[in-house]
Amino acid sequence: MVEVFAVASGKGGTGKTTSTLSLGMALASEYDVTVIDADTGMANMLFHTGLSDTETTLHDVLAGDAPVEAATYERFGMDVIPCGTSLSGFQQADPTRLKEVIATVAEQTDVILLDSAATLASRSAVLPVVLADRVVVVLQPTIPSISDGLKVQEYALTYGTGVAGVLFNRVSEDENIESVSKKAQRYFEGETLAKVPESDAVRAARRASEPLLAYAPGSAAADAYQEAAETLTIQETNSNEVAKRFRNAVLPDEA
Amino acid sequence: MNLPEGQLLRRRVLKELATALTNALELELTGYARLEPQDTLLLDSDGVGVITFENGIPVAVFHTGTDTGGSEALTDIGSSGPYRLELYELDEAMLERIHGSDSLCVPPGMPAKQLTGNAELVERTRDRAPTERIEPDASPTQHLDAVESFLDDGSKIEAIRKRARTEAQSRAEEWDFSTERQT
Numbered sequence: 001m002v003e004v005f006a007v008a009s010g011k012g013g014t015g016k017t018t019s020t021l022s023l024g025m026a027l028a029s030e031y032d033v034t035v036i037d038a039d040t041g042m043a044n045m046l047f048h049t050g051l052s053d054t055e056t057t058l059h060d061v062l063a064g065d066a067p068v069e070a071a072t073y074e075r076f077g078m079d080v081i082p083c084g085t086s087l088s089g090f091q092q093a094d095p096t097r098l099k100e101v102i103a104t105v106a107e108q109t110d111v112i113l114l115d116s117a118a119t120l121a122s123r124s125a126v127l128p129v130v131l132a133d134r135v136v137v138v139l140q141p142t143i144p145s146i147s148d149g150l151k152v153q154e155y156a157l158t159y160g161t162g163v164a165g166v167l168f169n170r171v172s173e174d175e176n177i178e179s180v181s182k183k184a185q186r187y188f189e190g191e192t193l194a195k196v197p198e199s200d201a202v203r204a205a206r207r208a209s210e211p212l213l214a215y216a217p218g219s220a221a222a223d224a225y226q227e228a229a230e231t232l233t234i235q236e237t238n239s240n241e242v243a244k245r246f247r248n249a250v251l252p253d254e255a
Numbered sequence: 256m257n258l259p260e261g262q263l264l265r266r267r268v269l270k271e272l273a274t275a276l277t278n279a280l281e282l283e284l285t286g287y288a289r290l291e292p293q294d295t296l297l298l299d300s301d302g303v304g305v306i307t308f309e310n311g312i313p314v315a316v317f318h319t320g321t322d323t324g325g326s327e328a329l330t331d332i333g334s335s336g337p338y339r340l341e342l343y344e345l346d347e348a349m350l351e352r353i354h355g356s357d358s359l360c361v362p363p364g365m366p367a368k369q370l371t372g373n374a375e376l377v378e379r380t381r382d383r384a385p386t387e388r389i390e391p392d393a394s395p396t397q398h399l400d401a402v403e404s405f406l407d408d409g410s411k412i413e414a415i416r417k418r419a420r421t422e423a424q425s426r427a428e429e430w431d432f433s434t435e436r437q438t
Binding site: 011012013118119120121123126130140141142143144145146147148150151153154155157158159170172176179180183184186187198 | 373427
């Protein structure tokens with residue numbers, strides 16, 4: 001079985017990478033999980049996972065210079081495929097090779113989480129949403145963030161990708177999040193996966209180059225991500241069929 | 256809403272609305288920020304959002320597309336990015352009429368709270384605001400009320416979704432994406 005999720009938000013600062021890694025670690029207690037930094041233009045997963053000195057990354061794979069296995073690192077109970085941060089790496093990478101990467105990984109894992117770009121403005125940024133089975137939409141309880149989340153959902157649905165649910169992140173104590181999430185639920189498909197509180201532990205984890213669930217597993221934010229992972233039902237699909245689907249996905253070779 | 260044209264200080268494409276407010280605060284701007292939606296698909300309907308400032312602190316807000324002012328205009332600005340930002344300097348006397356309009360004025364921290372959710376920026380703005388202007392946004396739930404009002408406006412939400420669908424379909428052609436799942 002394998003299911004591919006794009007963790008997306010349409011705007012920056014919502015905590016997509018923290019959410020991707022937290023969901024990944026929480027799901028890893030039950031499934032084989034691979035997380036991929038699919039934000040090839042502004043990668044940051046390597047800084048959250050102690051992989052900043054890594055030589056081989058997704059950029060090398062997308063440039064055709066390395067096999068997927070060479071850019072896959074076992075960290076925190078998951079397989080992590082980080083992306084590099086250099087401009088030349090980005091320029092040489094062919095984003096359409098991402099489908100080959102997913103097809104290869106799909107043969108040997110249960111859950112793939114794609115950390116997606118914080119924009120819908122370019123073809124390579126939208127690609128993870130196109131390729132995923134479902135999206136997890138990360139929102140802050142603000143009007144711009146909810147508006148952008150709605151846009152992500154419509155893009156996903158237009159491209160035949162489902163919506164697993166929404167995850168409210170960076171929620172302040174003074175916010176009436178229960179009422180907001182109940183109202184938002186009317187417009188979003190899938191479940192409200194969690195309401196993750198704003199937390200100093202998230203910033204501290206980032207400084208320590210560790211995912212939140214490794215750095216502060218007992219924090220309220222970590223608990224909320226555990227709850228999100230429990231709410232997320234992984235759909236049973238055949239790995240070989242999924243791999244075949246990605247290999248056969250019709251995408252032109254050049255952006 | 257008519258505002259005399261000021262002196263252009265800065266023009267840039269915005270990823271985050273926080274940038275507009277931070278720029279104005281750091282420049283201690285007296286003048287206004289003009290926020291024009293970037294996407295040509297949106298231009299016909301969205302108009303322009305304007306936030307005025309005194310010494311970097313937001314004072315009034317209006318939106319030319321929806322003809323709204325105050326908190327309601329912030330909702331319209333918040334729901335239709337990404338934007339091109341232009342910051343203009345303008346003499347305080349030229350802003351007097353707009354700053355005298357109760358329907359356009361907002362508490363100092365409200366734009367940051369409502370548009371960015373960035374608690375640090377809200378606090379920094381309030382810290383620098385004149386004391387007599389701070390009181391009105393003491394209610395911490397105020398911006399959430401705005402979020403809830405936004406979510407109660409089904410027609411606005413449907414308009415956002417419809418525009419996004421149109422945009423996604425148009426880009427599918429541009430980018431050669433299929434709009435149906437490949438099997």
